Amino acid sequence: xxxxxxxxxxxxxxxxLAQALVRPAEAAPSPEPMPAGGFLERYAATxxxxxxxxxxxxxxxxxxxxxxxxxxxxxxxQVLYExxxxxxxxxxxxxxxxxxxxxxxxxxxxxxxxxxxxxxVARGITSFQLSTDAQRLLVPLSGRLFVLDRAGGKVHExxxxxxxxxxxxxxxDGMQIGYVxxxxxxxxxxxxxxxxxxxxxxxxxxxxxxxxxxxxxxxxRHKGFWWSPDSNFxxxxxxxxxxxxxxxxxxxxxxxxxPRSWPYPRPGRTNALVRLRVGAVDGTSARWIEWDRxxxxxxxxxxxxxxxxxxxxxxxxxxxxxxxxxxxxDKNNIVMLRPLLEERDEAWxxxxxxxxxxxxxxxxxLWTTERRGAWQIELRNSDGSLGHVITALQVGFRRFVxxxxxxxxxxxxxxxxxxxxxxxxxxxxxxxxxxxRISQExxxxxxxxxxxxxxxxxxxxxxxxxxxxxxxxxGRDLGELKSVAETPPFGxxxxxxxxxxxxGRSPRMNAVLIHPRGFxxxxxxxxxxxxxxxxxxxxxxxxxxxxxxxxxxxxHGYIVVSIDGRGTPRRGRDWQRAVKHNxxxxxxxxxxxxxxxxxxxxxxxxxxxVGIYGWSFGGYFSAMAVMRRPDIxxxxxxxxxxxxxxxxDTHYTERYLGLPADNPAGYKASNVLTWAxxxxxxxLIIHGTLDDNVYFMHSLKLTDALLRAGKPHELLPLAGTTHxxxxxxxxxxxxxxxxxxxxxxxxx
Numbered sequence: 001x002x003x004x005x006x007x008x009x010x011x012x013x014x015x016x017l018a019q020a021l022v023r024p025a026e027a028a029p030s031p032e033p034m035p036a037g038g039f040l041e042r043y044a045a046t047x048x049x050x051x052x053x054x055x056x057x058x059x060x061x062x063x064x065x066x067x068x069x070x071x072x073x074x075x076x077x078q079v080l081y082e083x084x085x086x087x088x089x090x091x092x093x094x095x096x097x098x099x100x101x102x103x104x105x106x107x108x109x110x111x112x113x114x115x116x117x118x119x120x121v122a123r124g125i126t127s128f129q130l131s132t133d134a135q136r137l138l139v140p141l142s143g144r145l146f147v148l149d150r151a152g153g154k155v156h157e158x159x160x161x162x163x164x165x166x167x168x169x170x171x172x173d174g175m176q177i178g179y180v181x182x183x184x185x186x187x188x189x190x191x192x193x194x195x196x197x198x199x200x201x202x203x204x205x206x207x208x209x210x211x212x213x214x215x216x217x218x219x220x221r222h223k224g225f226w227w228s229p230d231s232n233f234x235x236x237x238x239x240x241x242x243x244x245x246x247x248x249x250x251x252x253x254x255x256x257x258x259p260r261s262w263p264y265p266r267p268g269r270t271n272a273l274v275r276l277r278v279g280a281v282d283g284t285s286a287r288w289i290e291w292d293r294x295x296x297x298x299x300x301x302x303x304x305x306x307x308x309x310x311x312x313x314x315x316x317x318x319x320x321x322x323x324x325x326x327x328x329x330d331k332n333n334i335v336m337l338r339p340l341l342e343e344r345d346e347a348w349x350x351x352x353x354x355x356x357x358x359x360x361x362x363x364x365x366l367w368t369t370e371r372r373g374a375w376q377i378e379l380r381n382s383d384g385s386l387g388h389v390i391t392a393l394q395v396g397f398r399r400f401v402x403x404x405x406x407x408x409x410x411x412x413x414x415x416x417x418x419x420x421x422x423x424x425x426x427x428x429x430x431x432x433x434x435x436x437r438i439s440q441e442x443x444x445x446x447x448x449x450x451x452x453x454x455x456x457x458x459x460x461x462x463x464x465x466x467x468x469x470x471x472x473x474x475g476r477d478l479g480e481l482k483s484v485a486e487t488p489p490f491g492x493x494x495x496x497x498x499x500x501x502x503x504g505r506s507p508r509m510n511a512v513l514i515h516p517r518g519f520x521x522x523x524x525x526x527x528x529x530x531x532x533x534x535x536x537x538x539x540x541x542x543x544x545x546x547x548x549x550x551x552x553x554x555x556h557g558y559i560v561v562s563i564d565g566r567g568t569p570r571r572g573r574d575w576q577r578a579v580k581h582n583x584x585x586x587x588x589x590x591x592x593x594x595x596x597x598x599x600x601x602x603x604x605x606x607x608x609x610v611g612i613y614g615w616s617f618g619g620y621f622s623a624m625a626v627m628r629r630p631d632i633x634x635x636x637x638x639x640x641x642x643x644x645x646x647x648x649d650t651h652y653t654e655r656y657l658g659l660p661a662d663n664p665a666g667y668k669a670s671n672v673l674t675w676a677x678x679x680x681x682x683x684l685i686i687h688g689t690l691d692d693n694v695y696f697m698h699s700l701k702l703t704d705a706l707l708r709a710g711k712p713h714e715l716l717p718l719a720g721t722t723h724x725x726x727x728x729x730x731x732x733x734x735x736x737x738x739x740x741x742x743x744x745x746x747x748x
Contacts, residue, residue, distance in 0.1 A: 038489055039488065039489045039490070039548075039552045039555075040552060040732055040735055040736070041732065042486060042488070042489060043488075043548065043549065043552070043731070043735075044728035044729070044731035044732040045074050045728045046073060046074055046485065046486050047076070047121065047726055047728075047731075048548070048549070048731075049485055049486055049487075049488055049545065049548060050485065051071045051072065051073055051074060051075060051076065051485060051486075052070065052071055052072060052073040052483055052484035052485035052486065053070070053483045053485045054068040054069070054070050054081075054468060054481050054482070054483060055068065055069050055070070055078075056068060056069045056127065056128070057448045057457050057459075057481070058128075058130060058448065059085075059448055059449060059450040059451075059455055059456065059457060060130070060134040060450065061132070061133065061134055061450060061451035061452060062134075062450065062452055062454075063085060063450035063452055063454035063455035064084070064085055064086065065082055065083065065084055065085060065134075066082070066083045066085060066457060066470065066481060067080065067081070067082050067083075067093070067128065067130070067137075068080075068081055068083070068481065069081070069122075069125060069126070069128075070483075070484065071122060071124075072484065073484050073485055073486045074486075076121065076122050076123050076124075076726070077095075077096065077122070077123050077124040078096075078122045078123065078124040078125050078126060079092055079094070079095050079096075079124060079125065080092070080093045080094040080095070080125045080128055080139065081093055083470075083481060085455055085470060085478055085479075086478075088470075088478070088479035088480070090482065093148070094125060094139060094146075094148065094155065095124065095125070096123070096124040096125055096141055098155075099125075099139065099141050099144075099146050099155070099157075100141065100142060103142075105123060105124070105141065105142050106142045106143070107142075108143065108164055108166075109260055110166065111143075111166065113262065113692060114167075114216065114222070116692060116693065116722055116723065116724065117213075117216035117217050117222065118216075118222065119724060121724055121726040125139055125141065127139075127140065129169065129170040130170070131170055131171075131172060131173060131174030132172040132173065132174070132229075133174070134150065135149065135150055135151055135174060136148070136149055136150070136170065136174030136190070137150060137170075138168065138169075138170040138177060140165065140168045142164075143163070143164025143165055143166070144157060144159075144164075144165065145157065145158040145159075145160065145165055145168055145177055145179070145188070146158075147170075147177075147190055158177060158188055158190055158193060159193060160179070160181070160186070160188055160195060161195065162181045162182065162186075163181045163182055164181070165177075165179035165180070165181060166179060166180040166181065166209075166210065167179065167180055167209065167210060167223070167224060167225075169223070169225065169227060171187075171227050171231040171281075172227055172228075172229055172230070172231050173230075173231040174190065175189065175190055175191065175231065176188065176189055176190060176231060176281065177190060178209070178225055178227065178234055178281075179209075180207070180208065180209040180210055180224070180225075182202060183202030183203070183206065183207040183208060183210070184197060184198075184199045184200060184201075184202045184208050184209075185197075185198045185199045185208045185209040185225060185234070185236050186198060187234070187281050196281070196282070196283055197283070198234065198236065198279060198281070198283055198286075199236065199238075201238075205240060205241045205242040205244075205263075206238065206239070206240050206241075206242075207224075207238070207239050208224075208225075208236055208237070208238050208239075209224045209225040209236050209237065210224040210237070210239060211223060211224040211237065211239075212239045212241070212263075212272040212274060213262065213263065213264060213265070213272070213649065214265065214271070214272075214298075214649055214650060214651035214652075215274075215299070215300075217649065217651075217652075217693060218649060218651040218652045218655075219298070219300055219301075219351055219353070219651065220351065220353045221299075221300065221301060221302070221353060223302070224236070224237040224239070225237060226302050226303075226304045226310070227304065228304055228310070229304060229305055229306040229307075229308075231281070232280060232281060233278055233279065233280055233281065233329075234278070234279065234281055235276055235277070235278040235289075235302065235304060235310055235327075236276070236277055236278070236279070237274060237275070237276055237299065238274070238275045238276070238277065239272050239273070239274055240272065240273040240274075240275075241263035241272045241273075242273075243270040244263040244264070244265050244269075244270050244271065244272055245263070245264060245265065245266060245269055245270070246261050246262065246263055246264065247261070247262055247263075247264040247692075247695060248260070248261045249261075249262075249690055249692060249695070249696075251689065251690060251720060252689055252719070253689070253719040253720050254720075260692075262692060264649065264695075265649060265650040266646060266647060266648070266649065266650065267645065267646055267648070267649075267650055267653045267654055267657070267659065267660050267667075268646075268650075268654075268659050268660040268661060269650070271297060271317070271650055273293075273297070274293075274297070274298070274299045275288060275289075275293070276288070276289045276299060276302070276312065277289060278310065278327070278329070278335070280333075285333040287329070287333060287334070287335045288335075289312070289327055289335055289337070290335070290337075291312070291314055291323075291325060291337060293314075295316060296314035296315060296316050296321070296322075296323060297314075297315075297316070297317055298314060298315035298316070298317070298319070298651070299312060299314055300312075300313045300314060300315045300322065300351050301313040301351065301352075301353055301355065303356060303357075303358070305358050306358075306360060306362075307358070307360060307361055307362035308358035308362050308365070309326040309327060309328050309338070310326070310327040310328075311324065311325070311326050311327065311340070311356055311358070311365075312324075312325050312327060313325075313351075313355075313356075315349065315351075317654065317659075318348075318654065318658065318659065319348045319349055319651070319654065319655045320344065320345055320346060320347070320348060320349065321342065321343070321344050321349065322342065322343040322344075322349045322351075323339060323341075323342050323343075324339070324340040324341045324342070324343075324356065324367075324384065325337050325338065325339055325340060326338040326339075326340055326384075338383075339384070340356075340380070340383070340384030341367070341380065341384040343369060343371065344371075345370070345371075345573075345577075347577040347580040348577070348580070348655045348656065349370075350370060352368045352400075354368075354399070354400050355367055355368050355400070356380070357400060357403065359403065359405050360405055361405065362382060363381075363382055364379055364380055364381045364382050364387055365379075365380050365382070366378070366379060366380070366390075366400060366403060366410070367379075367380045368397070368400065370573045372389075372393060373393060373572055373573050373574065374393045374396075374397070374572040374573060375396075375397040375398070376389055376390070376391050376392070376393065376395075376397055377389075377390045377391050377397055377400060377410065377412060377426075378390060379428060379429065387429075388429070388430050390410055390426050390427070390428070391412065391414065391426060393572075394416055395412075395414045395416065395424070396414050396415045396416045396417070396418065396570065397412060397413075397414045398412070398413040398414055398415065398421050398570070399412065399413040400412055401413055401423070401446075401447050401449065402447070402449035402453065402456070403428065404428075404453040405428065407453065408427055408428045408429055408432040408433065409425055409426070409427065409428060409432070409433065409453075410425070410426045410427070410428050411423065411424070411425055411426075411438075411447065411449065411456075412424055412425075412426065413445065413446065413447075415570075418510055418538065418540070418564070418570035418571055419500065419510055419538075419540050419541050419542045420442055420443060420444065420541075420542050421443075421444045421445055421446075422437055422438070422439045422445050423437075423438040423439040423445045423446075423447050423458070424436065424437050424438060424439075425437075425438055439458075439460070441460060441462050442462055442463065442542050443460060443461055443462025443463060443466075443541075443542045443543055444460070444461050444462070444541060444542070444543050445458065445459070445460050446458075446459045446460075447459070453473055454472060454473060454474075455470065455471070455472055455473070455478065456470075456471050456473065457469075457470055457471075457481055458470075458471050461543045461544070461545060462542060462543060462544065463493070463494055463495045463498065463542050463543070463544045464492065464493045464495055464544070465492040465493060465544070466483075466492060466543075466544075466545065467480070468480065468481040468482075468483060469481070488545075488548050490517065490551065492544050492545070493544065494514075494544040494547055494548075494551055495544075496517075497514060497515045497516070497517055497519070497551060497554070498512060498513070498514050498515075498544070498547055498551075499512065499513045499514075499515065500512050500540070500542070501513065501598070501601070503563070503594045503597045503598055503601075504565075504590065504593055504594050504597065507571070507575070509563055509564060509565050509566075509590060509594050510538075510540040510563070510564045511540060511561065511562065511563045511564070511594055511598060512539070512540045512547070512561070512562050513559055513560070513561055513598070513602070514547050514550045514551055514553075514554045514559065514560040514561075515554060515559055515604075516554040516555050516556075516557060516558065516559070517551075517554075517555055519604075521604060523604065524603070524604060524605070524606040525557060525558055525559045525604055525605065525606055526557070526558050526559075526606050526609035526610070526611070526742075526746045527558065527559050527560075527561055527595075527599075527605050527606065527607070527609065527610045527611070528553055528558045528559075528560050528561070528610075528611045528612070528613065528742060528746075529560075529561050529562070529563070529591070529595065529610065529611070529612040529613070529625075529633070530550055530553075530560055530561070530562045530612075530613060530614065530618075531562065531563075531591065531612055531613070531614040531618045531621050531622060531625070532568075532614055532616075532617055532618040532621070533565070533567065533568070533587045533588075533591065533614070533617060533618060533621040534567070534568070534583075534616075534617030534618070534620075534621070535567050535568065535569065535576055535579055535583075535656060536569065536617075537568070537569070537617075538564050538568050538569060538570055539562035539563070539564055540562055540563070540564045547560075549735070550562075552735075553739065556739055556743070558742075559602075559604065559605055561595065561598060561605075563590070563591050563594045563595070565586070565587050565590025565591055565594065566578040566579070566586050566587060566590050567579035567583070567586060567587045567590075568587075579656055580656060580658075581656075581657060581658060581663050581666040582657075582666045582669050582670055583645070583656055583657065583666075583670045584621070584624050584628075584669065584670050585669060587621070588621070588624060588625060588628060588629060591621075591625065592625075592629050592632045595607075595610065595632060596632070607632075608634070609634060609746040609748065610632060610633055610634050610635075610746075611633070611634065611635040611636065611637070611742045611745065611746050612625050612626065612633045612635075612636045612637075613636065613637035613638075613639070613738060613742075614637075614638070614639060615639035615640055616639070616640050616641070616642070616693075616694060616723065617642065618639070619637075619638040619639040619640050619641035619642075619685075619686075620638070620641040620642045620643070620672065622636040622637060622638045622639075622641070623636060623638040623641050623643070623672050623683065623685070623702070624672060624675065626679065626681045626682075626683055627672070627675040627676065627678050627679050627681075627683075628675055628678070630678075630680050630681045633681065634681050634682075634745065634746060635681055635682040635683070635741070635742060635745035635746055636681065636682070636683050636684070637683075637684045637686065637738050637741060637742075638683065638684070638685050638686070638699075638702075639686045639687070639734075640686070640687050640688065640691060640694050640698075640699075640723055641672065641685065641687070641694070641698060641699065641702070642672075642694050642698055643671070643672040643673060643698040643699065643701055643702045644671050644672070644673055644698065644701060645657055645667055645670055645671060646660060646667060646671075647695065647697065647698060647701075648694070657670060672702055673701065673702065673705050676702060676705040676706050676709055676711065677705075677709040677711070679706060679709070679711040679713065680711075681745075682712075682713075682714075682741070682744075682745040683706075683713040683714070684713070684714045684715075684716065684737070684738070684741045685699050685702060685703060685713065685714065685715045685716065686699075686715075686716045686718065686734060686737075686738075687699035687715075687716075687717060687718065688717075688718040688720075688721030688722050688723060688725065689717050689718060689719055689720065689721065690720055690721060690722050691721070691722050691723045692722060692723070693722075693723040694723060696717070699715065699717075703715045714741070716734075716737060718730060718734070
């Protein structure tokens with residue numbers, strides 16, 4: 001078993017706050033187990049037991065109130081709530097029904113596509129924005145703009161002309177709203193309703209103020225324009241998709257509807273051309289920002305905060321170089337570019353959308369980097385030079401949380417053990433307070449802070465349950481942020497059936513085994529591997545809700561296994577970049593080697609009956625596993641698999657495989673079609689017909705290749721379904737079919 005490694009900084013577990021966090025909320029007793037069928041119905045109806053949990057949590061800057069969205073336990077309709085920190089009393093702030101006066105909610109095709117990029121399946125109020133002082137709140141709904149003045153509780157609609165408002169953003173002072181209509185950027189004054197058009201050059205293939213597909217799906221950048229902190233200027237992206245290949249999605253279930261068409265750049269082909277300009281909101285002084293777009297075509301991140309310049313990070317096409325640039329306007333509104341730093345990596349540079357995070361006085365900024373071999377957070381001076389490194393390599397930095405410049409503290413999520421994520425506190429400067437681990441309980445810890453640093457919301461999920469508490473940074477427990485999510489039939493505590501182990505050569509791989517309840521040590525059980533295996537996700541975490549479905553599968557008489565081999569994150573630069581130029585050879589070898597060793601360590605594993613399943617990259621991995629290693633894997637379910645990487649998008653694929661012209665061997669080796677004629681084991685392919693991320697053509701190309709090669713297989717098309725599957729009936733049907741498939745394929 002992997003043991004937690006103490007941080008080499010001599011990390012202290014001390015102080016009133018740390019002592020307070022040792023005492024989690026008391027967990028409710030676990031209910032008696034229910035039949036497997038009862039679980040699947042509830043799992044599907046509650047969207048994997050996620051409905052009813054607070055999301056989009058924001059703490060007001062002064063720490064007096066918490067705003068959040070929440071559905072009912074079996075309802076996708078989100079409602080906006082506010083909770084008073086002092087009293088713990090929550091109240092409904094707004095509902096979609098109130099705002100629309102009972103009219104049905106409408107979502108345009110482009111908005112639905114943006115929700116897919118954000119993995120949003122909820123309805124009702126799906127987002128809200130606060131002014132800097134939190135006195136004014138914007139709720140966009142059905143292409144309309146609703147503003148709430150929190151002090152008086154008055155809500156009014158800001159009406160606009162010309163069509164639906166896309167991607168609206170409230171100005172920092174709360175007095176204006178920026179939005180896009182028909183590809184052009186506008187602003188409207190909240191009080192008067194006066195509208196101003198800021199761009200007028202939209203065309204069929206040109207938009208302003210909208211992030212392009214790869215920015216949303218692969219970079220994690222969803223904005224296409226940015227307010228200046230004083231609300232007087234806007235930086236606006238222009239996207240030209242002329243020459244970008246378009247993908248068309250027709251709904252075969254509804255052939256009477258028009259197909260939808262989207263620009264979708266495939267590897268080695270034309271990307272969208274992205275430019276950035278900045279101008280005053282009165283419509284004057286618009287200036288283009290001219291960096292070397294030929295060398296650095298990707299606009300990766302943009303930030304503009306108080307007392308800091310507009311700052312952009314740009315990447316080269318191969319994603320091996322990134323430049324951070326300060327954009328400054330002189331008194332005549334002339335644009336000047338000031339380089340701050342460069343990141344270089346011969347494999348690829350990862351992005352962090354939280355960075356740079358400028359200090360509130362503009363004296364410097366926080367920056368995250370892997371240049372020393374693992375993620376670290378640094379303090380940089382305002383000219384980009386290194387101040388000092390805040391976290392050591394062994395810390396296992398995951399994510400920036402909060403900085404308090406006056407107290408000299410930086411809060412982060414980190415974990416030396418890749419299966420855990422903790423809240424930790426570090427000195428902003430070398431002469432500051434000692435590092436301190438704030439959270440104690442094994443599992444995953446997250447936090448959202450008030451800007452003044454007085455209060456934070458602490459979310460925890462572990463192997464024995466989960467909770468959300470409101471904390472003071474002085475150590476006070478200020479109450480609970482309530483979840484109304486249903487508890488799984490067998491409870492939140494899976495510690496009795498889930499076993500964590502380490503396997504393989506040094507460095508060891510993390511693995512987890514989920515045993516059936518009522519496990520008999522004297523019996524052999526068929527094995528099902530639940531896999532992802534890609535460079536953006538891990539499977540082995542100390543969080544019970546990660547294993548709920550796996551527990552249900554295990555209760556059918558299986559042992560479920562997950563393994564995180566090379567190519568996955570959280571283990572340092574070299575570990576993840578082992579997949580450069582080939583996405584399958586090393587990860588598949590690691591899975592096979594680990595599984596063989598697990599079989600040697602655990603006599604209960606029947607290694608003659610091993611199935612594997614996964615979704616997206618995990619679906620790709622499952623198909624490859626059963627084709628290339630039929631000696632290990634005897635049946636596979638491939639959900640929404642990428643089959644031919646030449647058909648996926650540029651930014652993701654070229655990051656790992658490079659350009660097709662530079663790496664034809666890697667593209668061929670990583671292509672499922674290369675290995676399709678070798679299929680000798682049962683394979684079930686599942687795919688949504690309306691998937692606009694991994695297009696349905698992937699599975700169609702695979703089934704066509706298998707048919708032509710005379711290889712029996714099964715295809716389950718999900719009519720009207722995208723890459724996400726929220727429909728309870730479809731969820732229930734998918735996993736019922738998967739279990740039927742494995743029971744037939746892995747029968748003794």
